[in-house]
Amino acid sequence: MEETFVPFRGIKNDLHGRLLCYKQDWTSGIKAGFRILAPTTYIFFASAIPVISFGEQLERNTDGILTAVQTLASTAICGIIHSIIGGQPLLILGVAEPTVIMYTFMFNFAKQRPDLGPGLFLAWTGWVCVWTAILLFLLAILGACSIINRFTRLAGELFGMLIAMLFMQQAIKGLVEEFRVPERDNPHLTEFMPSWRFANGMFALVLSFGLLLTALRSRKARSWRYGTGWLRSLIADYGVPIMVVVWTAVSYIPSESVPKGIPRRLVSPNPWSPGAYQNWTVIKDMLNVPVIYILGAFVPATMIAVLYYFDHSVASQLAQQKEFNLRKPSSFHYDLLLLGFLTLMCGLVGIPPSNGVIPQSPMHTKSLATLKHQLLRNKLVTTARKSMQKNSSLGQLYGNMQEAYQQMQTPLIYQEPSARQGLKELKESTIQLASSMGHIDAPIDETVFDVEKEIDDLLPVEVKEQRVSNLLQATMVGGCVAAMPVLRMIPTSVLWGYFAYMAIESLPGNQFWERILLLFTAPSRRYKVLEDYHATFVETVPFKSIVAFTTFQTLYLLACFGITWVPIAGLLFPLLIMLLVPVRQYILSKFFKGVHLQDLDAADYEESPAVPFHLPMEGEFGSRPSHAESGEILDEMITRSRGEVKRINSPKITSSTATPIRDTKLLQSPRISEKAYSPQIGKLRGQQSPLSGGRGPFSPRTGEPKPSNLGTSPRISTPND
């Protein structure tokens, strides 16, 4: 993306690009049929459960003025609008933790002012949203998203860690609260006797840790050894919501012997109860706000605008990472403009605004990649089986499969020519296999060609880019408002467990987190980090520099986290994160060597040293996952390597290729590998840094051909565990 600040140009480009594929966005989603429900449900739960928890949190913090009804409504309305007229339909909108923090700051401020008070709080936030919307319009129109390539890994991952810390903080606070008498409740109730309070707290510990541990387990179900494939897939896809239901059921087991208030459950008014609609008419009160506060609203508005600009763009960026091989264009400018309108709307009806959320947005893309993989795989397997029944030779088989593959491709002007060559690698690999078995011209059958496995291994990552899943999940979130009586059955302690789960789940793949762990890793075991993660820096950057860089980042994170605790100045925390962008560009580059900085935090605006590069033939590597199943491959790749495609040639021998002796040796003995490996690292640096902007998902898809994702995209290999 060029750094252009000509007004409206970015928005125009975005609109032009997205309009061209708008119809296909719908037809493609509808064609997927009922299968679209898997990613939809997955994202619905990932979106709804935190939003309900945030509602619970907001209710405590705003003395009940805002509740889960309002957060759900905002998420649903903004989500539906964005999925229909938004630019990038992979982006998921929702009320996020930073918004809750900002609203809490604003409530605490308003409460203390006699001429504002809780009564005019929502009206005042209406004005804040008006100012925020104006600022967002300006940012969008002036092309502020052009500089998004300056948001390096450093800032993005720090923000991700901050979100994780806020989630975890809420989990711990919530659990501690379970041992206390809630502020707004009558302390003379039976359930607030010391004995029952203690019992409630202990029960909360059991429920929340139960949810946390089982949810973490269930996410790994695809690699379980037990149970049939569909059961494992079901648990992996729906395990977390299933566990919420299970632990809610568990919470009812001792119902006979304990008072009704134990364990504590969600408190939220029914949307049809009187008073629940108060906030919807807030626009009437807006003119009652004193002028000084209308003007003063500009201060929090700048913070929220900075926050949304950053959060929305980074969420969108993470949902469109290079590894996903997206075909359709990005839409940063236009989406920011739309966010301005959505914020305005939310402010005027007195509900907290929604913005693009992490980690749900990348989770959405990932689940759609799994869907596309399954669709492609089923089609190709059927084709291959049919061909084999007709005693086709290898050439015919390949031809048929290629034809089927082409039919599945999105017919877009954005599609690069090289992708049309499709399945080239599959052909090569199959020929290699067949010739090694002496079957090159003979009809082939499944003893030679293990259809499902071969296809599974070779399919490139592609994403089912459409609007249906986003629309459906947002609608389902809206349905939650009506389902409030059911939602109130969920114990609050289960929500705290879910918060902890979200925090922990967001860590793998965050290189900042991995570097923190590296500091505590025994020197003799550091090579293992290289095996597991996309951590080429372990080899190329001196350990001292890694320590210094990580320590700086950790201190900065703690400063950001610390400032959220400061009563009013806490409002400034988004500024601190944005400040990291110039700090990275102008200050860090003075303390660290360019080469090291490039490995630790690749920035597109810095020159990466030119290194001669010879990519080994794919066949030579043979580093394809062999026994993994489709979901596992994707899990492995996308969860763990949010940043960089893992390029580790684990010592894996597949049935069709030679042993990767040379490469595994490089890997096993880091001493030797440094020299031999670095050329590839040079290449990786240039190609695969997702947060480095321009060459990432934000490459000009509008004209320039994108490198083929079949021919040259690096293969992913998973350790055989």
Next chain:
Amino acid sequence: MEETFVPFRGIKNDLHGRLLCYKQDWTSGIKAGFRILAPTTYIFFASAIPVISFGEQLERNTDGILTAVQTLASTAICGIIHSIIGGQPLLILGVAEPTVIMYTFMFNFAKQRPDLGPGLFLAWTGWVCVWTAILLFLLAILGACSIINRFTRLAGELFGMLIAMLFMQQAIKGLVEEFRVPERDNPHLTEFMPSWRFANGMFALVLSFGLLLTALRSRKARSWRYGTGWLRSLIADYGVPIMVVVWTAVSYIPSESVPKGIPRRLVSPNPWSPGAYQNWTVIKDMLNVPVIYILGAFVPATMIAVLYYFDHSVASQLAQQKEFNLRKPSSFHYDLLLLGFLTLMCGLVGIPPSNGVIPQSPMHTKSLATLKHQLLRNKLVTTARKSMQKNSSLGQLYGNMQEAYQQMQTPLIYQEPSARQGLKELKESTIQLASSMGHIDAPIDETVFDVEKEIDDLLPVEVKEQRVSNLLQATMVGGCVAAMPVLRMIPTSVLWGYFAYMAIESLPGNQFWERILLLFTAPSRRYKVLEDYHATFVETVPFKSIVAFTTFQTLYLLACFGITWVPIAGLLFPLLIMLLVPVRQYILSKFFKGVHLQDLDAADYEESPAVPFHLPMEGEFGSRPSHAESGEILDEMITRSRGEVKRINSPKITSSTATPIRDTKLLQSPRISEKAYSPQIGKLRGQQSPLSGGRGPFSPRTGEPKPSNLGTSPRISTPND
């Protein structure tokens, strides 16, 4: 071991063999210095904690007549005597769960008889012990242990599973009990109010699951990625007792807000309190027992004798498995005789008798193998480094190391000549490495020869066979009696967690358990079982036969477990287990093919089919663990493969050897491997079935040379995870 039933011959042989190494049993242990404390402490905790729990259990079951004081005293006294004058010092004695069950049955019987009652219960058990001792004397003298080779894996593993189920049952029962009012307590105390009872139960859940999960984690500390080596070793060695301390400390956190009785803690009288010595004078009461009951005591006595004969021998057998490469002789007959005396003694002083315990006995051997490994390794590393400093050539280095290795060997007449060749493999491997690097005659240094790693990988498993650790741990158990005020700080819920931990820890390596899991494994993932376990049967036996065999074994296990629930007939459960020996020999062989039965449950008395065998050169395989550390190798090998040395050549490339292409291929594609692999399986079958008796640890070590454990013992390879 020959099946000889000439009276006293077995005892004489045992005594002869053990007397020859008696002095060395002490000197060797003392020479090990303070390092002996690691296995000692490890076994002390593994021994003391269950014994305390059993004491707690007995106290509930016998209305306080027997307590932890008595179980600890029995374990300590029997342990000290056995460690000094016992035959096999690797065998750990203790009061075991079956003994507790038998005593519970006997108490329930005695309580209901008006002419016996709780008052004469101990006197009556005195008579039971007298009869038991007489039966054990007869069994020992007549050479009943000669048929121990008929105790196949089937019976041994079923017994192990039964013990695990009993442990788990106690854990669950105990936890449920935490929600109720204890029978003997005053139900009007504050802590038994419904609210506090509920709170106590929930707190118990937190403490017991906390202990269970952290203990399971800490045992794997050696393979953790974080922390320094000594810290990881410390946690792996002492993690479980540390966790008992930690969770006991946690139980004191809410002490201010809760009544004193929450959480519930161990109840046991101080040994110095009045009445605690009542049982020691039980011999006075023995003549008050009516004659009919003195004679009737013979019935439980036969059951206990059968139980002890089986339990003691199997525990001893498991402590002397083939893989441990023991040098000193076994002593089944003499140990059974001594057990008779110990039972008699315990009966006369009114304490429950001790016998050889599972899983503590094999744990003891394993911890001593780790110790010996460390000692050998340190010695050889020092020697090698010294040699290298003098610029020795490879030949000199090897010579020096061989000399050092010989010095560490036990100078026994039992030592087989081939072991004197020592380190042959190390020499070969080093020469191969050096020649590949072109260094064959030049002085070598650490760049060529990674001393610690090479030695670590090549050292054979050897065990520090001595009496000191057993004596010390038994003495420490005795010390627990004095430390009763400290022990009473442990919450009962922590003990229930420990029970669950013991049950779960005893499962890996139990092939019966692994087969049960296999039934629930998805067909496409069954090959993974082959990768992880010593499960050659997965390849050689049709799945239907595995299912049938496992189902039979499971039903039999459930029958054994079920019978322990039956009020009086439950006494007969040892008979049911012993019955499995003839069932296996005469009935199962009619339903299963001999070859399959041999793979599922190798029995020495059955002919195994002769298969031609060509063992590939060790160098050709190159299947040595590369990055694992010493403890990990041992953990891997001994924990997981209690039965069979794992012979899986995982695709591992070490720096010194070529890639094991052929073998990994065999492993990765089970379809192909069946034919190519079976010759090796034939060999394995003959060589490595530990429970198959004669060729296992019970081989006649007294004269016949044992195959060298350096030259031909199969190498162990660990998957690189």
